[in-house]
Amino acid sequence: MDHRQQRLLADARRLVRGLHELAGEEAPAGILPAILGELGLADRYFPLDSPIGPLLVAYNEHGVAAVGRGEDTAAFTEGYARRFGRPLRPTPAPPAALGHAIARRLAGERAEIRFDLRGLSEFERATLLKAIEIPRGEVRPYAWLAREIGRPGAVRAVGSALGRNPVPLLIPCHRIVRSDGLIGDYVFGNAAKRAALAAEGLVPDEIETRARAGVRFHASDTTRIYCFPTCRNARRITAPHLITFASDRAAQAAGYRPCKVCRPAIAS
Amino acid sequence: MARDPLPGALATDLDGAFEGVVVAHGGRLYGFALRLCGDRRDAEEIAQDTFIRAYRALGGYDPARIRELALRPWLYQIALNVARNRARKRRPATIPLDANGAGAGGLSESPLADDAAQRPEATIERAEMGAILARLVADLPQRYRAAVILRHIERLTYPEIAAALDQPLGTVKANVHRGVRLLRAAWHDQQLHERETDGSSTATPAR
Numbered sequence A: 001m002d003h004r005q006q007r008l009l010a011d012a013r014r015l016v017r018g019l020h021e022l023a024g025e026e027a028p029a030g031i032l033p034a035i036l037g038e039l040g041l042a043d044r045y046f047p048l049d050s051p052i053g054p055l056l057v058a059y060n061e062h063g064v065a066a067v068g069r070g071e072d073t074a075a076f077t078e079g080y081a082r083r084f085g086r087p088l089r090p091t092p093a094p095p096a097a098l099g100h101a102i103a104r105r106l107a108g109e110r111a112e113i114r115f116d117l118r119g120l121s122e123f124e125r126a127t128l129l130k131a132i133e134i135p136r137g138e139v140r141p142y143a144w145l146a147r148e149i150g151r152p153g154a155v156r157a158v159g160s161a162l163g164r165n166p167v168p169l170l171i172p173c174h175r176i177v178r179s180d181g182l183i184g185d186y187v188f189g190n191a192a193k194r195a196a197l198a199a200e201g202l203v204p205d206e207i208e209t210r211a212r213a214g215v216r217f218h219a220s221d222t223t224r225i226y227c228f229p230t231c232r233n234a235r236r237i238t239a240p241h242l243i244t245f246a247s248d249r250a251a252q253a254a255g256y257r258p259c260k261v262c263r264p265a266i267a268s
Numbered sequence B: 001m002a003r004d005p006l007p008g009a010l011a012t013d014l015d016g017a018f019e020g021v022v023v024a025h026g027g028r029l030y031g032f033a034l035r036l037c038g039d040r041r042d043a044e045e046i047a048q049d050t051f052i053r054a055y056r057a058l059g060g061y062d063p064a065r066i067r068e069l070a071l072r073p074w075l076y077q078i079a080l081n082v083a084r085n086r087a088r089k090r091r092p093a094t095i096p097l098d099a100n101g102a103g104a105g106g107l108s109e110s111p112l113a114d115d116a117a118q119r120p121e122a123t124i125e126r127a128e129m130g131a132i133l134a135r136l137v138a139d140l141p142q143r144y145r146a147a148v149i150l151r152h153i154e155r156l157t158y159p160e161i162a163a164a165l166d167q168p169l170g171t172v173k174a175n176v177h178r179g180v181r182l183l184r185a186a187w188h189d190q191q192l193h194e195r196e197t198d199g200s201s202t203a204t205p206a207r
């Protein structure tokens, strides 16, 4: 082998070694979630302790998709597959950010939670997004919500949209009560609704006693503003100044104006 | 070598086991796509499409067929089809070959120039060689490119390559050898060109 041949051989070896070293790329981190999302295989659920008992929470790359009650995981995953058409797999715990956000939300702090509401109608989405706006520890009637989303005649439809809320508790449909002031129905039943409200510092029996007595609004005779009784402004009214009304018409006839925070007008 | 447990798992629970396929093969598939097309974004898309097609294909196979599947060559085969279909849809001249896209053999994602100052000589040389080689590989004619990548980067056996490319063993061997020869010639030209532009020497043939 002459000098030139030796050099060529060395070059060739170096080239093949160089090729070997081109192996071992790492896939970009986003690849796995993107593929699983595209295939509808990204949905996971985990158990969650809540004020209304043990829950199961399902999520995917779009956000939280479902909340179910209890520990019957088979029923939850089957119901999920039926409703959303995607398989659901268990995971012991949610991603850290989501876990934190849910814990904070349940503790009454502000926290951004993304929801996957793709399977819902435009109307159902509007209803749920409005329900999110109701502050913790306050309730509003169905009729109020219907008016707020610009569909004052759709009170019954609001009721069924809330009944189909896939993410109860995290989207607080328990904060919507009957237009007569009674606590009313709930995805997880009336008892769970009472428990959820009680966990926020409300006294459900008090709410219903007030409703049965025909009281719809609380007002202050100093500000001459009327509110839903659970509005944070109404709860500041001291007993000597508290006036009650059975309808907004009565309040307005008495020269009272609706609160700009809880917007009770036309809600009775 | 122990038998790959994934095909068996896929045969009994496709939805449950498929994530394991992406985890086990995602890096290799992405690397393969990157060497084929020379661009990181394209490679990511090719890898994604490959797994999506793989999943859909598996959905139509009966369990016995899935159990017998040699996943790696099979996935390479799908990736090749995906890459070929994409290449057909665009003019070859538009395939980007920027330094970053051509890759530095896994050493760096940032442009070489940024890192060069902080690395010891030998590492720089290797990174540069990696980037140049990656580019030369991506420039090989398609027929030789896949064969060379599968043999010398992915280190598949010739029968595995034959399965992935769906070609006779003899053709595969010939294409690998021809591809490496082309690569050596290109590599040689590249070095000559470098010496010229360095101005270090135009007369001396070698070190």
Ligand SMILES: [Zn+2]
Pocket (backbone or CB within 6 Å): A226, A227, A228, A231, A232, A233, A234, A259, A260, A261, A262, A263
């Ligand atoms: Zn108010």
